[in-house]
Amino acid sequence: MRTLTARRVVAICALLSTILFVAVVISLRLGSYPIAVRDIVMTLFNKAIGRGDEIPSEFSVVIFGLRLPRIALGILVGASLSTAGAGFQALLRNPLADPYVLGVSSGAALGAILSVIWAPQVTGAIQIAAFIGAAVAIAAVYFLGRRGGQLDSATLLLAGIISASFLSAIIMFIMTTLSGRDVRGMAFWLMGDLSTPPPTTHVKEWLGFLFAIFLVAAGAMYTTSSDLNLILTGEQEARHLGVNLRRVKLVVYVSASVLTGLAVSVSGAIGYVGLLVPHVMRMLFGTDYRLLIPTSAIGGAIALVIADLLARTLVAPTELPVGAMTAIAGAPVFIYLIRRRVR
Amino acid sequence: MSAAARSGASVAHHLVGAGQSERTRLKVEQATYAYSATDRSAPEFTLGPVSFEARQSELVTILGPNASGKSTLLRLLAGMFKALSGRIEVDGLEIGDLDLLRRAQKIAFVQQESELLFPLRVWEYVLQGRYPYGRRLRFESEEDSLLAGNALSQVGADSFRERWMNELSGGEKQRVILARALAQQPSLLLLDEPTQHLDIGGKVELLRRLRKLADGNSYSVIVVTHELNLAAEFSDRVVLLHKGKSLRVGTPAQVYDRALLEETFAAPLEVEMRPSGRPRVILSSEH
Amino acid sequence: MPAIRQARLLAVLLLPCFVPTGIGAAAGPDASTAKMQSSSPDSSSRVVVDEMGRIVTVPKDLRRIVSLAPSVTEMIYALNLDDRLAGDTDYCDVPPAAKLKPHVGSFLNPSLESIIALHPDVVIAVAYSGNREETADALQKLGVAVYVINPQTVPRILDSMSGIAKLAGDDKRGAEVVSALKSRLDVLQKRLADLPLVHVLFVVQLEPLITAGQHTFIADALRWAGAESIVVSKVDWPKLSMEEVVRLQPDYIVVAPGPMTDSVSTVTDLRKRVVWRDLLAVQAGHVAIVSEEIDRPAPGLIDAIEQLAHEIHPTAFSMNAGEDQYPRLRLGSLSEKCNSARWQACAH
Numbered sequence: 018m019r020t021l022t023a024r025r026v027v028a029i030c031a032l033l034s035t036i037l038f039v040a041v042v043i044s045l046r047l048g049s050y051p052i053a054v055r056d057i058v059m060t061l062f063n064k065a066i067g068r069g070d071e072i073p074s075e076f077s078v079v080i081f082g083l084r085l086p087r088i089a090l091g092i093l094v095g096a097s098l099s100t101a102g103a104g105f106q107a108l109l110r111n112p113l114a115d116p117y118v119l120g121v122s123s124g125a126a127l128g129a130i131l132s133v134i135w136a137p138q139v140t141g142a143i144q145i146a147a148f149i150g151a152a153v154a155i156a157a158v159y160f161l162g163r164r165g166g167q168l169d170s171a172t173l174l175l176a177g178i179i180s181a182s183f184l185s186a187i188i189m190f191i192m193t194t195l196s197g198r199d200v201r202g203m204a205f206w207l208m209g210d211l212s213t214p215p216p217t218t219h220v221k222e223w224l225g226f227l228f229a230i231f232l233v234a235a236g237a238m239y240t241t242s243s244d245l246n247l248i249l250t251g252e253q254e255a256r257h258l259g260v261n262l263r264r265v266k267l268v269v270y271v272s273a274s275v276l277t278g279l280a281v282s283v284s285g286a287i288g289y290v291g292l293l294v295p296h297v298m299r300m301l302f303g304t305d306y307r308l309l310i311p312t313s314a315i316g317g318a319i320a321l322v323i324a325d326l327l328a329r330t331l332v333a334p335t336e337l338p339v340g341a342m343t344a345i346a347g348a349p350v351f352i353y354l355i356r357r358r359v360r
Numbered sequence: 361m362s363a364a365a366r367s368g369a370s371v372a373h374h375l376v377g378a379g380q381s382e383r384t385r386l387k388v389e390q391a392t393y394a395y396s397a398t399d400r401s402a403p404e405f406t407l408g409p410v411s412f413e414a415r416q417s418e419l420v421t422i423l424g425p426n427a428s429g430k431s432t433l434l435r436l437l438a439g440m441f442k443a444l445s446g447r448i449e450v451d452g453l454e455i456g457d458l459d460l461l462r463r464a465q466k467i468a469f470v471q472q473e474s475e476l477l478f479p480l481r482v483w484e485y486v487l488q489g490r491y492p493y494g495r496r497l498r499f500e501s502e503e504d505s506l507l508a509g510n511a512l513s514q515v516g517a518d519s520f521r522e523r524w525m526n527e528l529s530g531g532e533k534q535r536v537i538l539a540r541a542l543a544q545q546p547s548l549l550l551l552d553e554p555t556q557h558l559d560i561g562g563k564v565e566l567l568r569r570l571r572k573l574a575d576g577n578s579y580s581v582i583v584v585t586h587e588l589n590l591a592a593e594f595s596d597r598v599v600l601l602h603k604g605k606s607l608r609v610g611t612p613a614q615v616y617d618r619a620l621l622e623e624t625f626a627a628p629l630e631v632e633m634r635p636s637g638r639p640r641v642i643l644s645s646e647h
Numbered sequence: 648m649p650a651i652r653q654a655r656l657l658a659v660l661l662l663p664c665f666v667p668t669g670i671g672a673a674a675g676p677d678a679s680t681a682k683m684q685s686s687s688p689d690s691s692s693r694v695v696v697d698e699m700g701r702i703v704t705v706p707k708d709l710r711r712i713v714s715l716a717p718s719v720t721e722m723i724y725a726l727n728l729d730d731r732l733a734g735d736t737d738y739c740d741v742p743p744a745a746k747l748k749p750h751v752g753s754f755l756n757p758s759l760e761s762i763i764a765l766h767p768d769v770v771i772a773v774a775y776s777g778n779r780e781e782t783a784d785a786l787q788k789l790g791v792a793v794y795v796i797n798p799q800t801v802p803r804i805l806d807s808m809s810g811i812a813k814l815a816g817d818d819k820r821g822a823e824v825v826s827a828l829k830s831r832l833d834v835l836q837k838r839l840a841d842l843p844l845v846h847v848l849f850v851v852q853l854e855p856l857i858t859a860g861q862h863t864f865i866a867d868a869l870r871w872a873g874a875e876s877i878v879v880s881k882v883d884w885p886k887l888s889m890e891e892v893v894r895l896q897p898d899y900i901v902v903a904p905g906p907m908t909d910s911v912s913t914v915t916d917l918r919k920r921v922v923w924r925d926l927l928a929v930q931a932g933h934v935a936i937v938s939e940e941i942d943r944p945a946p947g948l949i950d951a952i953e954q955l956a957h958e959i960h961p962t963a964f965s966m967n968a969g970e971d972q973y974p975r976l977r978l979g980s981l982s983e984k985c986n987s988a989r990w991q992a993c994a995h
Contacts, residue, residue, distance in 0.1 A: 048760050049758050049760035049761040049764055050760040050761070050763055050764040051764065074790070075763060075766075078763060078789050078790060079760060079763060082788070082789045083759055083760055083763075083789070084760075193886065194882070210756075212756065212759070329758065329760075333752075333758065333761070334737075334750055334751050334752040334757070334758040334760075334761035335737060335752045335753055335756075335758070336752055336753075336756050336757075336758050338756075
């Protein structure tokens with residue numbers, strides 16, 4: 018019997034991280050603005066040793082102002098969505114669950130659109146409003162989704178679907194009666210878009226802050242991975258084995274929702290990643306959540322970095338929304354997965 | 361309790377063998393329960409008071425017709441509900457005082473399996489039985505693997521270690537579920553109508569296995585059933601329930617009184633004593 | 648497993664996420680990017696204020712312009728500054744020569760990298776129903792000079808053109824072009840001075856029916872043509888119910904050809920449609936098809952205004968037949984696009 022050991026988890030994560038690193042390097046190299054690898058390396062090197070002033074300004078702008086933040090966001094969002102997806106699939110006991118099924122993204126979208134109406138000039142308002150919208154949706158669905166004082170998967174799913182459609186309807190309503198302000202920007206956001214540069218000049222701090230949130234939420238979910246393994250064989254069975262169902266469900270619910278809210282407030286609703294990456298990782302590495310959570314995170318990062326790379330280089334200079342890219346790539350993968358299950 | 365202390369406890373547990381004097385695993389004293397106490401929409405149904413004991417290596421049957429309160433009693437023993445009055449003790453400890461993990465170390469509950477969402481191998485499933493021992497985020501130790509393997513052997517499922525759970529037959533799956541419960545190294549093994557979907561051969565095989573397990577180990581096995589003859593043949597003790605009332609507790613010979621059984625099961629029955637000392641119940645020829 | 652091992656495990660697992668972002672976090676616009684746009688003006692640069700109040704610093708010798716909207720491209724060509732146009736959007740096709748310029752992507756989501764790759768001295772964008780504010784903000788943060796115009800009315804289109812000419816240091820030429828256009832408008836205004844405004848329904852899209860709100864440049868253009876939209880709405884592109892149209896009974900229906908109105912190329916098409924055929928305007932044949940130039944807040948709009956004026960106020964123009972440069976619009980025919988030869992004619 019080869020049991021899962023910490024060493025195995027680390028080894029697989031190292032492998033995936035290497036793949037991610039390669040994807041990042043390729044992503045740095047390709048783009049509308051031509052830069053040779055040599056120049057990229059030099060630019061990074063100079064920056065790292067503190068000689069930032071010696072870098073040609075355009076290189077600096079493209080690499081540090083455009084590509085790296087975009088790649089970093091891709092990693093953050095991809096990792097967040099996939100981890101959230103894995104968590105929701107366990108919590109809702111449903112392999113079709115994706116991070117948006119509980120209405121978190123609709124709440125975020127509503128927050129975003131309200132901020133576009135009321136505070137269009139304030140930088141960063143969209144992100145904050147989106148996160149607040151997500152938080153409200155999370156809380157509302159939590160209270161609706163309880164049964165007997167505890168989150169019940171079927172009730173939660175229903176509550177989530179209802180709130181998602183309700184919120185979407187409100188968004189539709191607002192968008193049609195809007196006085197012509199930048200709703201087109203909303204359309205991009207709703208489709209999922211990594212191309213909007215950070216809303217602040219303190220990019221370093223902003224990214225650091227977002228990553229901190231990711232680590233806390235993903236870490237919290239990770240502490241329940243043994244519990245989730247048991248819950249997947251049946252809730253009653255898990256309870257008899259000593260799992261504190263109530264606490265575990267709450268932790269998973271909150272952490273997965275926070276991860277989703279984080280991703281959506283930064284980049285809109287990018288689809289398929291949260292649904293498919295956990296399944297692919299399961300197929301490759303098994304269903305044990307002690308391995309699945311970290312592999313989903315890194316796998317999601319890889320998927321989104323590549324999707325975003327394709328989105329901005331495939332039909333350059335036109336940029337496709339990254340959500341369209343994940344849908345185009347995701348659909349065939351989904352079909353393949355479904356067919357494999359019919360064994 | 362720290363991981364070290366917990367795993368230490370489990371090893372000590374292992375050492376207590378049949379050589380020890382008869383140890384009481386379960387003690388139920390005047391336990392009662394009523395659904396309507398916690399859920400006002402539930403039908404009026406009161407269980408108890410029930411009193412009985414189960415010693416190590418004993419197989420105790422909770423017997424009765426449908427809706428007699430058997431499953432409710434079993435769930436009380438599992439700690440799923442808190443008794444309204446009375447005491448239920450496992451290894452001398454009141455169940456209600458035990459925290460979730462401690463309770464899972466003492467009591468293993470075997471029930472009909474829920475649908476597995478994602479494919480899982482047999483050994484992974486059984487290994488989960490070790491969850492109550494150790495910290496929250498843990499990777500299983502050598503000892504855990506050993507104990508899980510041991511559990512599989514005890515149910516004769518060694519050969520299916522590498523197979524997928526959803527490829528097993530009903531009987532095979534039941535054995536694996538049982539193995540997981542054994543991996544918990546419990547003091548009490550509880551089974552809720554385990555013979556429900558089995559044919560007569562399967563029923564006998566299961567009860568034989570449970571008997572062997574009880575004999576060869578130091579835990580008590582408590583089985584809920586309405587199968588009169590299987591209970592008679594394999595149990596050390598029977599608790600007869602009817603409409604929530606505990607009618608009689610004792611050996612099969614003591615409990616299987618014709619008039620009592622006929623009234624309880626509302627069927628014309630005859631009771632025969634066999635040379636082994638165990639009774640046999642048959643349908644009466646007179647109506 | 649002891650807590651410290653757990654913590655280490657967690658850290659190791661999630662560390663990979665940190666590494667690339669460690670690099671990314673070291674990023675951020677700083678002194679070096681500011682070099683692309685010097686904040687303090689010197690003798691070689693010029694400081695102007697754009698139509699949104701932003702302060703824009705451009706080199707005195709402005710050589711490279713990137714346009715982010717078809718209307719801007721059209722203006723640049725009209726001002727004869729097209730030799731300085733370094734790039735435009737995929738959709739800039741008026742005049743056709745604009746299609747040959749390097750492209751930077753779409754109007755709503757241009758590729759920032761492509762823009763930077765063209766080394767622009769200034770990027771010109773359109774506000775409100777034009778480019779996204781995020782695009783302009785992003786470019787500014789990256790150190791690119793962005794000049795935003797806001798041609799919400801017809802006179803402001805002319806102002807924008809003057810502004811662009813001044814930006815490029817070509818004030819004189821700009822003034823010539825703009826005054827020629829202005830005089831056409833003045834002539835038109837004189838002719839239409841005493842005439843009542845014709846009530847029109849301007850159709851942006853046929854199904855569902857969408858018209859132009861009062862704050863759009865189209866609404867202003869209508870007024871210059873001696874017309875007035877029957878719909879008064881603060882929403883820029885309001886959806887209208889047919890009932891309202893029937894109630895208001897416009898004198899004229901004005902349609903611009905395009906993908907959203909493609910099926911209507913003649914008044915007979917409208918006569919075939921239910922409800923439309925019962926409108927007084929349709930029955931009287933009062934359907935004006937104007938050139939698609941009406942869709943852009945650019946010089947070509949003035950052509951469209953003149954066309955429309957001719958159509959709905961025939962009496963104002965029949966008096967001086969000799970002066971009439973533009974043939975009366977035949978009902979049911981589409982006008983020609985302004986070709987490059989005609990641009991010269993337009994400029995005079």
